[in-house]
Amino acid sequence: MRITRTLNTIEMHTGGEPFRIITNGFPRLVGQTIVERREWIQKHADQLRSAMMLEPRGHADMYGGFLTEPVSEGADFGIIFTQNKDYSPHCGHGTIALATAAVELGWVERTSPETRVGIDAPCGFLEAFVQWDGENAGNVRFVNVPSFVWKKDVTVNTPTFGSVSGDIAYGGAFYFYVDGAQYDMAVGENNVDRLKQFGDEITQATNAAFDIVHPEIPEIRGLYGTIISNAPRHPGSTQANCCIFADREVDRSPTGSGTAGRVAQLYHRGKLPSDGTLVNESIIGTIFKGRVLGETKCGEFDAVIPEIEGNAFICGYGTWLIDERDPLTYGFLVR
Incomplete structure (x- = not known):
């Protein structure tokens, strides 16, 4: 050796x-x-x-x-x-x-x-x-x-699933946020293969269609992943989501930066009040919580400062x- x-x-x-x-x-x-x-x-x-x-x-x-x-x-x-x-x-x-x-x-x-x-x-x-x-x-x-919506109501064309619509938001990385219920896309362990294909096709289509660049850190560019949301399994949770990122990786956690971007998206759309809490489940049912600490600007974008909570071992x-x-x-x- x-x-x-x-x-x-x-x-x-x-x-x-x-x-x-x-x-x-x-x-x-x-x-x-x-x-x-x-x-x-x-x-x-x-x-x-x-x-x-x-x-x-x-x-x-x-x-x-x-x-x-x-x-x-x-x-x-x-x-x-x-x-x-x-x-x-x-x-x-x-x-x-x-x-x-x-x-x-x-x-x-x-x-x-x-x-x-x-x-x-x-x-x-x-x-x-x-x-x-x-x-x-x-x-x-x-x-x-600072986390913000980069572009809302985006539609991209995928080879398998056709036209898919959602928002592009930033929570430390750029994600495409899509409602899985509209595409019969359940968030759960038994649907991983479809989630991976769905998320990867959306990410590739989005990167082909848009030049996404952070307004203050130009080295951060491009869509990092796609986050698919649907109904949660636990009472008291707001939603479940699955993040498909990098080379078709599947996040087992609720995704911290993705939860932050989701907080910004929901706040921007008036679906999360300033004193509200997003209880976000992962694909395996583990939970992060997110809330808005305050408003700010990031370049030309209206942004929020999210706080994210979870635990590790x-x-x-x-x-x-x-x-x-x-x-x-x-x-x-x-x-």
Whole structure:
């Protein structure tokens, strides 16, 4: 065995969605901003993303992040979010997982009843508050970046499902929001294949039809995924939704950035009052909550500041080896 690199990870899940925190073993990321560091790792060390996200160490629906130093005042650390295709601008379930790890593992000074954690991400600064009872971390709420409707009442043409209509909104990434009930698209574990095809075709059609660019961070561009909503399974929930993103990944959580965009969409359409709460279910029935903290502007767009709440758990720790003799050491994917 010839070990050329060893990477260490913390294995977590948020609402069922994995989050692998890659803590060390990768090159120091170069750049003054998180966006610059994301660009650097994509150009110079993307083989480590594929090694840690794809088989045999990961799988088609794996998610994670490379931990890095903070770049802004008030941040405790930075993160480069990643998945099976490339690097995400934001990840709400990852933010909840990171904040939980920071408190559970003592990366920050812990205070009760809540501990503050500051995180620098490609989409901007995120401030999280973690419940702490002196022994265990509990629910996490985080203040999201400004979220807004980029374009409403959009119609795109898909090869299998025909014309599909919805809104394009931003909650840290751009999503197409579609009412699954209009297309007989149930949100549940037994409908995954149809959801993947539906969501992927909408994403591809939207990216072909529109040049979607963030008004203040031009590096954030393009539709990241499609979010399909339908009736929830639990009493008291507002809706259930499923996010299909990256290369047909299926989010097991309710999607943090997607919940933020949904808050902005519902608020913009007058369907979520300023004192209301969106109770959002995932494809497996786990829950995030979202609400509006206030109004703001993002470029020319009327925006809101959402707060998203959920919880995460540490599943384990990993030590991963890179052996250059292994032809599959940098990963592969079977769908």
